[in-house]
Structure formats: C-alpha cells, structure tokens
Amino acid sequence: MILQPNSVIPLAGLVIDLFCTSMIDVGNELGVPSYLFFTSSAGFLGLMLSLPKRHDEVGTEFNDSDPDSIIPSFVNPVPVNVMPGFVFNKEGSYISMVNHGRRFKDVKGILANTFQDLEPHALSSLLGQDGVPSIYTVGPLINHKDDGNHQYDHIMTWLDDQPNSSVVFLCFGSGGSFSGPQLKEIALGLEQSEVRFLWSIRIPTPTSGPSEDVDYKEVLPEGFLERNKKTEGFISGWTPQVKILAHKAIGGFVSHCGWNSILESIWFGVPIVTWPLYAEQQVNAFEMAKELGLAVEMKLDYRSGGDREIVESR
Incomplete structure (x- = not known):
C-alpha cells in the first residue's frame, strides 16, 4: 500500500x-x-x-x-x-x-x-x-538478523575451532549477574567438570545494572585464568546470544530462564540447565524442567540479591 x-x-x-x-x-x-x-x-x-x-x-x-x-x-x-x-x-x-x-x-x-x-x-x-x-x-519471535557488528568476531572465531556440541554456554541475561563468591564457585565447578565453556561474566553494581568492567583476576580463583586454558574455556562480557546458540559447537546452555532465552535455545535445539534469578524466571524454569521435560534442573528457586545462599561447585 x-x-x-x-x-x-x-x-x-x-x-x-x-x-x-x-x-x-x-x-x-x-x-x-x-x-x-x-x-x-x-x-x-x-x-x-x-x-x-x-x-x-x-x-x-x-x-x-x-x-x-x-x-x-x-x-x-x-x-x-x-x-x-x-x-x-x-x-x-x-x-x-x-x-x-x-x-x-x-x-x-x-x-x-x-x-x-x-x-x-x-x-x-x-x-x-x-x-x-x-x-x-505468534511465537517464537526471535531476531535472527545479523546486525553486522563485528565487535564479537573473536568469540565466533574461537567457537569455530571447537568440536561440535562440545561447549557449555553460561549466560544470564541483560540483568543477570553474580557476586564475587558465587563467581568463584562457578569457576571451580567448570574447572572440575573439565568441559569446554563460554562464560559471559557481569557483576552487580550499587547504582546501576550489571557491569562488564570486570577484573577477572580479582573475582575468579587464583590461577584459574591460566589453568582454564587446559579445558579450553573462553570468558567474555556481553555476548551475542542468538549467534552463539546457533553455533554448532554449543552443546548446552546454563540459563537464567528468561522466556526469550528459552525460545532461542529451543529453536536451536540447545539443552538448558536452569538457574533462574528474578521476575518470572523461577516459574519458567519449573515449567521447562517439571512440566515439559525440556530442561535439566540445577536450581529452580534461586533468587538473586539479598542474602541468597551460595550455590557451591560440588
């Protein structure tokens, strides 16, 4: 018209x-x-x-x-x-x-x-x-368009070098972040598992949203950055989630269970491990793990902030 x-x-x-x-x-x-x-x-x-x-x-x-x-x-x-x-x-x-x-x-x-x-x-x-x-x-509504941003090409290049379905992707959404002690436990768990991983790390700030300005040596266990090279891990700040989930090297997704992330993982056939943080993410994780059998439960009732218990590596 x-x-x-x-x-x-x-x-x-x-x-x-x-x-x-x-x-x-x-x-x-x-x-x-x-x-x-x-x-x-x-x-x-x-x-x-x-x-x-x-x-x-x-x-x-x-x-x-x-x-x-x-x-x-x-x-x-x-x-x-x-x-x-x-x-x-x-x-x-x-x-x-x-x-x-x-x-x-x-x-x-x-x-x-x-x-x-x-x-x-x-x-x-x-x-x-x-x-x-x-x-x-009207779903699933997923933005597949490549915006031409080459800022994260180094991540995709690293994934290109990994075997098919070998990498666990850890990403917790635009508002997701963890404290230093929890980050250390995640790092220890990844190290003990000896799996390849791509980990999007962001930390909470007092006055604004999560920050990508992270000194990894301060928040991760001593020597982890050097040792994780043996397990072929990759650490980044913000990551292009849709492009990563679409990559053949991704074999699992540790997710906050935001609904967009769930739809994206289902679209690309990537299994989810649930770690909800806030909003309706807990009930999303419950539906995926207990109702539909489309996710593996790590946590269903975790809530970020306050005096939440630390999820330990073992």
Missing part, C-alpha cells in the same frame, strides 16, 4: 504490554479494541489470570509457607518457592500485578509469544477458562 501525502489512516486498535493495562481505557474512549502482547509463556499468563480470583478469595499476598498452588495452566501443583518474587511483595507490586491480571480479561485478544507444540496444556487450559479473551500464538 502506498500512502499519499496527508492521508489519514483510521486507528484500528491498540496493542499494549502487560504493564500498560490502563491504556485499555484509552482504547475504550477512542472506540477501538485493545490487544495484549504477552511476551512470556502461556503458563505464566495463566498464573497472571488466576491472581485476581485467588486475591478475591484470600485477600493477601503469598507467603513462603503457603502450600503448592493449583493453577490451570500447569499440570502439576506449583510450589510456592518457584512463584515470581512480586507475589510475596507487600509494598505494592503484588496488588499491582493482581490489578493488571484482572484487566487482561478486558482486552479483545491476547498475542502470546509461544506456540502450540511447546505449551499444549497451558494453551488449552486458557481456551477453556470463562472470560479469557481469544489467544493468538
């Missing part, structure tokens, strides 16, 4: 994300339908839709001592320790998410970044729920 100068295209509808449900009212005032673009799993979507009913019955946030929850989008009862952190929050995020979940039923349709063969139970459970809008599966 070729648009003419000063042509007017009538507004057909609004597409909103899960945090912008107040825009539904704007759509109503304009007389156009609203659609929710849900970027996580159908399992988590079902959890969000179940929150208002639970809140109406219980009237309060979750507690660490709560029993397992029956959520229609999951085959198995969901343990409280894999629930998203916001469900325990007394300072506002819990009730905010309850309210968002309540408004989900006010949209005309939900565009979900998933597909039928991946989450058949979750999707069928949503179709059978009273008041749930039409679900349109």
Whole structure:
C-alpha cells in the first residue's frame, strides 16, 4: 500500500504490554479494541489470570509457607518457592500485578509469544477458562538478523575451532549477574567438570545494572585464568546470544530462564540447565524442567540479591 501525502489512516486498535493495562481505557474512549502482547509463556499468563480470583478469595499476598498452588495452566501443583518474587511483595507490586491480571480479561485478544507444540496444556487450559479473551500464538519471535557488528568476531572465531556440541554456554541475561563468591564457585565447578565453556561474566553494581568492567583476576580463583586454558574455556562480557546458540559447537546452555532465552535455545535445539534469578524466571524454569521435560534442573528457586545462599561447585 502506498500512502499519499496527508492521508489519514483510521486507528484500528491498540496493542499494549502487560504493564500498560490502563491504556485499555484509552482504547475504550477512542472506540477501538485493545490487544495484549504477552511476551512470556502461556503458563505464566495463566498464573497472571488466576491472581485476581485467588486475591478475591484470600485477600493477601503469598507467603513462603503457603502450600503448592493449583493453577490451570500447569499440570502439576506449583510450589510456592518457584512463584515470581512480586507475589510475596507487600509494598505494592503484588496488588499491582493482581490489578493488571484482572484487566487482561478486558482486552479483545491476547498475542502470546509461544506456540502450540511447546505449551499444549497451558494453551488449552486458557481456551477453556470463562472470560479469557481469544489467544493468538505468534511465537517464537526471535531476531535472527545479523546486525553486522563485528565487535564479537573473536568469540565466533574461537567457537569455530571447537568440536561440535562440545561447549557449555553460561549466560544470564541483560540483568543477570553474580557476586564475587558465587563467581568463584562457578569457576571451580567448570574447572572440575573439565568441559569446554563460554562464560559471559557481569557483576552487580550499587547504582546501576550489571557491569562488564570486570577484573577477572580479582573475582575468579587464583590461577584459574591460566589453568582454564587446559579445558579450553573462553570468558567474555556481553555476548551475542542468538549467534552463539546457533553455533554448532554449543552443546548446552546454563540459563537464567528468561522466556526469550528459552525460545532461542529451543529453536536451536540447545539443552538448558536452569538457574533462574528474578521476575518470572523461577516459574519458567519449573515449567521447562517439571512440566515439559525440556530442561535439566540445577536450581529452580534461586533468587538473586539479598542474602541468597551460595550455590557451591560440588
């Protein structure tokens, strides 16, 4: 279609994300339908839709001592320790998410970044729920485009020299990072395993997001950098995750279980080892390991920050 100068295209509808449900009212005032673009799993979507009913019955946030929850989008009862952190929050995020979940039923349709063969139970459970809008599966949405950035060619060159399916890739997302003591334990575990590895290391900072400005000699065990050459390990800061998962040398992925990372690993057939950190990653890891059998559990209930226990190398 070729648009003419000063042509007017009538507004057909609004597409909103899960945090912008107040825009539904704007759509109503304009007389156009609203659609929710849900970027996580159908399992988590079902959890969000179940929150208002639970809140109406219980009237309060979750507690660490709560029993397992029956959520229609999951085959198995969901343990409280894999629930998203916001469900325990007394300072506002819990009730905010309850309210968002309540408004989900006010949209005309939900565009979900998933597909039928991946989450058949979750999707069928949503179709059978009273008041749930039409679900349109539009996934997996993965950016395969090469942006032409050659800054990380050295990583790809190193991977080219490794045998097929021989490298474990450790990467924890744009917001994922570990403290010094935890990094040391990861290093010791890799060294003891004697596997080839590609490890994206970023450290937390007091005032901003994770930093790639890392002195590896300060945060890793003494002599590790020299010794890991024998196991043919490669350490980097930020890494081009999609390009790496697509490489024939990658044989496993230790992941924070963000939904985009899960879809990318499934697309390229790379097995996942679960190490969730925050947001809905714990319930994603539960779904992958316990519901679908598509991941190996290392941790399901780990949460970053605070006084979390150190995951030891042995």
